[in-house]
Amino acid sequence: MTYDMNNVFAKILRGEIPNRTIYEDDFVLSFYDINPKAKIHALVIPKGAYINLQDFILHASKQEQEGFWQGLLTVVNKLGLEAAGYRLIFNTGRDSGQEVPHLHAHILAGQKLCDHL
Numbered sequence: 625m626t627y628d629m630n631n632v633f634a635k636i637l638r639g640e641i642p643n644r645t646i647y648e649d650d651f652v653l654s655f656y657d658i659n660p661k662a663k664i665h666a667l668v669i670p671k672g673a674y675i676n677l678q679d680f681i682l683h684a685s686k687q688e689q690e691g692f693w694q695g696l697l698t699v700v701n702k703l704g705l706e707a708a709g710y711r712l713i714f715n716t717g718r719d720s721g722q723e724v725p726h727l728h729a730h731i732l733a734g735q736k737l738c739d740h741l
């Protein structure tokens with residue numbers, strides 16, 4: 625599978641589609657999900673062109689990988705979620721229902737998330 629340069633998150637990274645930015649650095653962009661599934665629903669995406677988590681783990685540099693996890697932690701801190709907690713979701717591939725083929729972490733928080741896996 626090759627990376628689709630016209631996926632919606634690629635367009636957001638190129639500034640072609642607006643977003644409600646929470647945090648940005650050299651490695652990540654974080655913004656609010658347009659269709660929130662919880663009181664707080666943030667997305668964190670790497671700036672590099674990676675389809676999903678396995679693509680990222682296999683092909684991203686150590687610096688990009690470190691930058692992604694650090695960026696994600698910064699977002700958690702910025703949103704003040706350490707104490708109350710949050711849920712991370714990485715949908716990967718067809719059966720997960722992944723809609724956008726650019727790696728993204730969903731951060732769901734701000735309320736009790738009762739529907740356990």
Ligand code: AMP
Pocket residue numbers: 632641643656657658659660714715721722723724725
């Ligand atoms: P997934 O199903 O894991 O691929 O999740 C993709 C997410 O991207 C969904 O939760 C969508 O609501 C969200 N989304 C799609 N387009 C946008 C957009 N333009 N800005 C913010 N979030 C978006």
